[in-house]
Amino acid sequence: MPTPDDPKQMMASLVTRKLRFIAVLSVIYLTSYVGLTVLAGFARPFLAAKALGPVNVGFMLIAANYLLSWVLALIYVHVANETFDPLVARVAAALRLERAA
């Protein structure tokens, strides 16, 4: 009889939430970075166009990718610490309880 504290269900919901979160972050950074390499390969005049004074679009996008990587990493760590770690702790506790029983 599954209860709200059933470790199997808790585990399944944890994995679903975590994978969904990782998938969103991964789509963002892969699109941004692989997209930039595609532009570097196939849209060279666009990247060579001037954007900010002497700096062209390509270098702006490179800088944006640095920032994006750092920001996504901080978001990931924040969410992992605040949301997933407590969930993992609850699942682990429930598992130990189940095994002790």
Added chain:
Amino acid sequence: MSLTLGIFAVILAITLGITYWAAKRTRTTSDFYAAGGNLTAAQNGFALAGDWCSAAAFLGFTGLTALYGMDGAFYALGPLVAFCTVLFMIAEPLRNTGKYTLGDIILYRMKTRTSLLAAVGGTIVVNFAYLTPQMAGAGVLVRLLTGIPYDAAIVLVGIAMIVYVAFGGMLATTWVQIVKAGLMLAAAAILLLLALKAVGFNPLAFFSRAEAAYGPQFLAPGNYLKNPFDEVSLGVGYVLGLAGLPHVMTRFYTVPDAKAARRSVVWVMFLAGGFFLATTIFGLAAADLVGQDTIRAADKGGNLTLPLLAEYLGGGKGTFGGELMLGFVSAVAVATILAVVSALTLSTSGAIAHDFYVNWICRGQVHEKKQILVARLSAIGIGILAIALGILANGINVAVLVILAICIAASANFPVLILSLFWRRFNTGGVVGGILFGLVSSVMLAMLGPAVRGADAIWPLVNPTVVSLPLGFLGAVLGTLLMGRDLENEARFDEVTVRVHTGVAAE
């Protein structure tokens, strides 16, 4: 030259002192392969930065940017973005499931000896493909910087690496990396300050001055990577290949838990990422201040750009400040190679002594004392082999091997690792198929490509990742389907999932 040697002697003395200290604390196999799992996130983050900023990064990125503009900046960006892959997909699962090696994870998931053997193969091929050019690079670099002959330089580097690893294990390797990362970042910070001072603290001036000297095409993409698919292939190779490099994976076993694994990635992303960004600025500054002709005259590939820039910013040739900065940066470059080759040796030792000897040949039935002995002996053997390969590689274009190492890591190891952690139906056939397809396609395409055959290339791309990576995944899926369903293995996947996400072991 003598100043370089002097500074390098000091670094060598410090690292040998560390090794002596670490050797006394290395008693168990866990100490040897994973520093007992007791490092902090910051220590591991610095060590990862020391590990991942190879001489190719330290010297190569700056040189590429100075000579080819934006393509050099692309080379520098990939290795940072690659840590997003590591952070989101593998750092915590590795810590939660593994012990010392990639083989451990595959064996834990599959419980078959064939899959373990495939993982050992993937590890050894990638590591030696990475190790050989590092050794050859060490020979060239030490000769250029100090005048010591190529062969002698390789023997010296090899002996230092053997001493670190065989006696001090992961603890010594880690601290060598931390010291080197600290020195490297200090050098970068000083150079950045001096370079900014030279342009009146206006970073945009680097761009306008480089453009004034070399024209707008210098700042456009495609100066180095002519084939558009090569730009994409390079990017994909870096971003997924890092997560398949065994010596980088090993670093996540040195911290106590998933939280520390996660935090160490953030450390490395800011430390190494900041450094990579700085190499782009150094490259533009060197093109402007030192000049491409001087850079090319010193080394055709631009590998001496950073030492030359350091000399210029320190006060110029012949001045004390110039000599000091040149000596400092050169010594750090050599220390960089030592830190990287040590990590590669240790990780290869894990595959040979721990995975192959202990777990495959002896099925895990080896006394702890003997395990350590075998590990140390294997480190010595790998070191000697690396010296021999480095000497044999003299004069051969070894750059292709670095590309190949990362390409195989991305095409063979990465698919197998990811599918092991996240796909229920994945089985031993898939492990073998993935590693075989990824490895064979990477090697064959690299051999047929311009990096080896030059103008006679049958295959157009220098870096084949864009094709070999999908082939690696295809091989993994085909192998899985061909072998048929392994229901026992699939049933155990629940337990694997619990361990991947929580670190709680089943028994």
